[in-house]
Amino acid sequence: MTPSSDDQPEFSQMLLRMSEMWRSNMEQSEEVGKLWFNSMMPFFTMRAADSSLFAAAQGGEILKTIKRMVEGPHLADMCNLDRQVYALMAAWMDVGQRMAAYHAIASVPWSKAYERYSATLAGTKEGDAKDFGWRKAFDKWRDIANKELISNLRSKDFLAAQRELLLAALDLRTCQQQMTDSVAKLLGVPSQHDFDELTRQFTELRREVRASIRAQRDEVEGAGGVATQPGKG
């Protein structure tokens, strides 16, 4: 039977009241957090899923907000998994924005190709037009489009957009991996990080063993392992 607070000395009663207050505050914080999450998540999800140019333009502020949350100071025992979720969300939205920018630049050569092709058709003489079957027309279109696409692939704008998209995708991948590793830790299963560390140690150990075996073999075979070029250092 749980002793009532009336049976406890005054100091203990105070402690009990404080812990009761703390428990109540935590419950209320949780409720507030859930309310906020439930109201904002559909909005974030919609924005994240929308890879249009409009979204790219509108998503910037939301992305900045989420990033500020992610990059804030870390507390030892709170919100770590939440932080990783928000980081993942931010990375995902970033990819969406970069993808939209990439598509905008990648689509430029198609309109240029269309203009050039139209000029080609306009310049075709009447006599030639009768023999200009669909296949020749397609081949002509393909050549023009290919030249415009290749030219675009070498342009500064494309190179910058490609780089930004690659970096955003790598950030997303890193966030996914961090989350996966956290979940793996919670479940008590090895993570990718564990696997990589194991293979690294194994590879280095194997190198050492093989270098040793080879040195012995070279000594036996009389080669002596003498380098035919001067070694460095």
Add this chain to the structure above:
Amino acid sequence: MTEPRKTAFNSILKDFAENVGKFYKGADVLAGIRDEDVDVGTTPKTLVMRRDKVKLFRYEPTVKRTVETPVLIVYSLVGRYTIADLQPDRSLVRSLLAEGVNLWLIEWGKLGRAERWLTMDDYVDDYIHEAVHRICRETGHDKVTLLGICQGGVFTTCYAALHPEKVKNLVLTMTPIDFHADIDDPEPSHGLLNIWTRALAPEDIDRMVDALGVIPGELMSLIFSLMTPMQALTKYNVELFDIAGDKDRLMNFLRMEKWLADRQDHPGAAGRQWLKELYHENRLVEGRFELLGRIVDLRAIDVPVLNIFGLDDHIIPATCSKALGGQIGGTDYTEVPFQGVGHVGVLVSSKSQGKLAKSIVEWLQPRDG
């Protein structure tokens, strides 16, 4: 009966009728092909040595030997060696065997994340060195001829520079030596890989390797498709439609597809060296590239060198391969450019069949003694 007038409409109808016929014929041919019929890399070979995932094979001779010194094919880590043995009539391997070459192959295996820590040092100074050592032991020769393909050519070049005492001759195909020489190639479609890599900062490459562990095969496939945009877009519609009715052409297409799909991951550590030290910093041709603490000095290559490349190679521009000429210490240097042929075209195009193997063997025979 009078002939119908030649009008645009009649012409369209005629085309349509022909295309419908082509479609049905193509569908028939395709329906009769199973995935197991699409076989690549089928030339018989014997496993001689296995070291981790790496395997050393000896090909079964098909005729009397005309070149005694063993020839070791060293392929790239990007893609599989099977492109050198795609099908019986498009196979450098079979052609060399038919010319009497004592042929060996080092196969890297299906690489994945477990190989992320392997470096170019491991590939050159361990796997290739052990393969050469084993071949010498098996054949009684004290040197071998190395035949490097693409990045495999860089490996063999480095090996020849570091261990010239083990190398009889060096044959390179589509091998980049000067990774910045793409700027001398006037063709806009050539050298996109060089430009794209140089557009990244060195720390971007570090981020990629750190995040992914490897350079994924799927990423490489995407990059190669981007480099030939219209070909990538029309491959499965217009081009497939054209060849579907011809079983031989269709099988060739399907075998190429099988090879393209079979793309393993590139070890991350080796990829870091490849992209940063070679593509970015161009250390090899500048005499600053190190493996296992030793400078890879191209002037130490004093063995005969045969340098083969395609003049229409958009992945490794010919200018990047030709750069070897002024760098090696030896004087026996021969170039064989292939006109109208691209990167894999050197190995599998109809223009190069026969000519490639013949060029190699005719060059090797007087250097075999």
